[in-house]
Amino acid sequence: xxxxxxxxxxxxxxxxxxxxxxxxxxxxxxxxxxxxxxxxxxxxxxxxxxxxxxxxxxxxxxxxxxxxxxxxxxxxxxxxxxxxxxxxxxxxxxxxxxxxxxxxxxxxxxxxxxxxxxxxxxx
Numbered sequence: 001x002x003x004x005x006x007x008x009x010x011x012x013x014x015x016x017x018x019x020x021x022x023x024x025x026x027x028x029x030x031x032x033x034x035x036x037x038x039x040x041x042x043x044x045x046x047x048x049x050x051x052x053x054x055x056x057x058x059x060x061x062x063x064x065x066x067x068x069x070x071x072x073x074x075x076x077x078x079x080x081x082x083x084x085x086x087x088x089x090x091x092x093x094x095x096x097x098x099x100x101x102x103x104x105x106x107x108x109x110x111x112x113x114x115x116x117x118x119x120x121x122x123x
Contacts, residue, residue: 002026002112004095009117016121017083022095022114024076029100029107034071034078038091038119048093049080063089085121092116 008020020036035050049069051057057069068081078095095114100107 002028002097002099002101002110004097004112004114006093006095006114006117009093009119011120011122012085014085014087014121014123016085017081018085018119019082020080020093020095020117020119022078022097024078024097024099024112027101028110029102031076032098032100032109034095034097036069036078036080036093037096038089038093039116040088040091043091045094050096051078082119085119087121087123089119090121091119093119 003026004022004024006022012018031053033050033052036048037045038048039045047060048063049059049067051069051071053073066084071078094116097112099110101110
């Protein structure tokens with residue numbers, strides 16, 4: 001099984017920056033993608049950014065330019081650099097990993113989630 005542990009959340013003033021980290025550990029064959037989702041109170045969980053191990057990334061329109069996702073393949077760690085934070089960025093941010101696993105002769109995709117880390121942006 002795979003575990004994801006997030007860190008780096010906290011309270012920051014609007015216009016400030018935070019960097020979230022997510023470390024993947026456990027047993028797997030390969031990593032397809034790692035990414036970040038967020039969920040604000042009263043809203044549905046939404047994609048923030050996702051990246052492949054090759055560095056191809058996709059972003060939500062609301063965070064393009066301001067946020068940057070990156071991955072350290074050697075450390076199995078994905079980062080989310082958040083700059084120019086706005087109050088509407090306030091949410092619980094969840095790390096996500098899409099991995100390939102093996103059970104006997106079968107190779108199967110598995111999706112894992114971290115516990116989430118709170119990001120609060122004050123005006």
